[in-house]
Amino acid sequence: MHASHRSPCPIARTLDLVGDKWTLLILRDALVFKAKSFAEFEQSPEKIPTSLLAERLKRLVENGFLTKVPYQEKPVRYHYVTTEKAKAVLPVIRAMQKFGETQLDT
């Protein structure tokens, strides 16, 4: 089906979806900091370029991690809402948080 898999290993396949420089930070913002709008994701402290934010949000929607919901019309504005699939990433993010807190001083 997907020719993009490097291998059948579930760890490798997970990394194929979220293993780049920005995707897990966007999921952190959505899951932990409850970011919803494009502007909220844009304002997070790591300062992702807007071109990459737009591209990554699109991929997260395509891959079933977020759904794009218009919450007002005139002018139309969007919220990105986390799916169950995104919520299943939270243990990964929490494990990274614990690693960072215990292994990376100051």
Place this chain on the structure above:
Amino acid sequence: MHASHRSPCPIARTLDLVGDKWTLLILRDALVFKAKSFAEFEQSPEKIPTSLLAERLKRLVENGFLTKVPYQEKPVRYHYVTTEKAKAVLPVIRAMQKFGETQLDT
């Protein structure tokens, strides 16, 4: 100290160290599959280019995840041995494994 931090967030800092396409797979090979030599890492199913494998192993040593131990001379051959810091990454890898197994079926 390190100007390379995108932010003080422990999740972001962890991603700065291991959040690329290959580093966590190398740690998977070391921690889960017990890979030790350059050739063993090279042979893993995702087929990392040797140039990147050499660079990533060097960074993992510099960042305190692996130590490079010569285990024979004439000709000199090396083993990469995991540190406690590397072992602290195992919960991240296990969380990714569980995500892959439960969310990425077929």
Place this chain on the structure above:
DNA sequence: TTGCCTAACTTCAACTTTGAAAGCTATAAC
């Protein structure tokens, strides 16, 4: 109705990283 504002993007040139293959070095074995 002109002008400034916000949200959500899109475009682009410069720059950096990646990937695939080939090459190198030391040693041993045939």
Place this chain on the structure above:
DNA sequence: GTTATAGCTTTCAAAGTTGAAGTTAGGCAA
């Protein structure tokens, strides 16, 4: 001297990233 093995290093086109500026659609105020 040819082949084999381990552990890299080099090359360079293709792909990805960055930072800044521009675009679109409407809101609001003077």
